[in-house]
Amino acid sequence: MVSDLRxxxxxxxxxxxxxxxxxxxxxxxxxxxxxxxxxxxxxxxxSEVPPRPPLRGDAPMHQYLGGNSFWPMPLTAFTNARGxxxxxxxxxxxxxxxxxxxxxxxxxxxxxxxAELLLRFEEFRRAVSSSLAQEVNPTDIxxxxxxxxEGVLPESLAVGILTxxxxxxxxxxxxxxxxLRLHYCSPELEEDxxxxxxxxxxxDRDRERDDPCASLELxxxxxxxxxxxxxxxxxxAHDAVVKKFLELTNDDMRTRWGLRSxxx
Numbered sequence: 001m002v003s004d005l006r007x008x009x010x011x012x013x014x015x016x017x018x019x020x021x022x023x024x025x026x027x028x029x030x031x032x033x034x035x036x037x038x039x040x041x042x043x044x045x046x047s048e049v050p051p052r053p054p055l056r057g058d059a060p061m062h063q064y065l066g067g068n069s070f071w072p073m074p075l076t077a078f079t080n081a082r083g084x085x086x087x088x089x090x091x092x093x094x095x096x097x098x099x100x101x102x103x104x105x106x107x108x109x110x111x112x113x114x115a116e117l118l119l120r121f122e123e124f125r126r127a128v129s130s131s132l133a134q135e136v137n138p139t140d141i142x143x144x145x146x147x148x149x150e151g152v153l154p155e156s157l158a159v160g161i162l163t164x165x166x167x168x169x170x171x172x173x174x175x176x177x178x179x180l181r182l183h184y185c186s187p188e189l190e191e192d193x194x195x196x197x198x199x200x201x202x203x204d205r206d207r208e209r210d211d212p213c214a215s216l217e218l219x220x221x222x223x224x225x226x227x228x229x230x231x232x233x234x235x236x237a238h239d240a241v242v243k244k245f246l247e248l249t250n251d252d253m254r255t256r257w258g259l260r261s262x263x264x
Contacts, residue, residue, distance in 0.1 A: 004244060008258025010107055011147040013215075017117045017238075018095040019130050019230060020140040026188040027073050027091040031131040035123065036078075043078035043087060051075050055140060076149060082106070085122055092122050100148075121230070126258045138224050142238040145245065146217040148202055149253070154178040154214040158199045177201065193240040194221045197248065218245055218250055 017194065029048065036046060051072055078087040084101035085108075087094075088095070096117040123226055125136045155178035159167060162180070180199035196219040203215075220237040246254070 005246075006238060006260040007254075008260065009256070010252075011149060011216075011257055012107055012145055013100040013109075013148045014146040015094070015098045015107075015113060016095055016096075016142070016144040017113055017234065018093055018142040018144075019117070019121055019138050019234075020093050020142065022137045022139060023054070023092040023135065024132070025091065026132060026134070026196060027128065028071070029076060032076060032089075032124075032127060034130075035127050038123065039078055039087070039120075043080055045075045045077075045079040045081070045083075047079070048074040049077070052093075054092060055142075085116075094124055096120065110238055114231070114238070118231055119233070122197060139232055140224060141222045141230065141233045141237050143234065144217065145222045145241055146215060147245070148213055149216050149249075150211065150213045152214055153212045154180075154199055156212075157214040157216065160250065161197070161199065161248050187200050190259050192222065193237050195219065195240060195244055197244065198220075216245075216248065218248075220244075 054077055073091045075088055075090045077084070082101060084099050084106050086097045086099075088097055089095070092116075096113055098113055100106070126135050128134060152160070153174075155175060156169065158178060158180035159169070159181075178199075178201070180197070182197040183195070185194040198213045198215075198217040198219075200217070202213045218241045220241040222233050222237045222240075224233055
């Protein structure tokens with residue numbers, strides 16, 4: 001299975017696991033007061049930023065607020081002491097996000113991150129039920145992996161992907177900006193997971209340096225027909241993303257990253 005896949009030196013730089021749910025219009029930061037207490041040891045840093053757009057654009061981002069309207073809830077971020085793992089939530093989503101931290105290896109792996117998501121999401125659901133007497137009804141699962149592909153420029157990575165690595169040499173003058181966008185949502189895809197592939201410059205590096213690199217991001221989204229199977233749907237979306245990642249990269253890359261198993 002893809003879930004058994006391991007890299008000795010994974011190229012991953014950011015992972016986001018998200019549960020979207022039906023918008024809870026009355027949810028406010030005050031309703032999360034108990035969670036701030038319960039999570040203060042694991043996630044001592046708390047911050048707020050403007051909310052992100054809805055998943056499907058079914059609610060306008062800009063709207064007139066009357067005197068009886070609820071003030072829009074911000075996106076609230078609970079971050080651990082190290083600064084590499086964050087719980088992000090607002091009134092329509094709940095995420096666990098891991099970001100690369102300079103220094104010793106810190107990537108905890110999918111199993112640990114997904115277990116943390118499921119645990120904290122259940123605590124969040126109980127908090128909403130207790131404070132608002134309202135249920136949180138999940139609708140979609142979203143999985144995103146952003147990888148740093150070293151040794152290749154964005155245009156060469158795009159050419160390699162589009163030619164199934166028959167060539168990685170882009171036959172054009174070096175562009176100032178290069179990228180690639182691919183989206184798959186056909187019913188032939190396994191378990192109806194919608195996949196998006198993005199190739200971009202890596203802003204960690206200057207393209208004029210001797211060590212070129214590119215960013216390869218893969219996003220998987222799956223709608224929940226049964227909100228009780230969040231863990232299974234999360235695993236399905238994750239496996240689809242990892243399987244596509246293996247298809248998009250070449251043997252040299254996977255060897256360099258120390259692929260232990262290809263039981264996919």
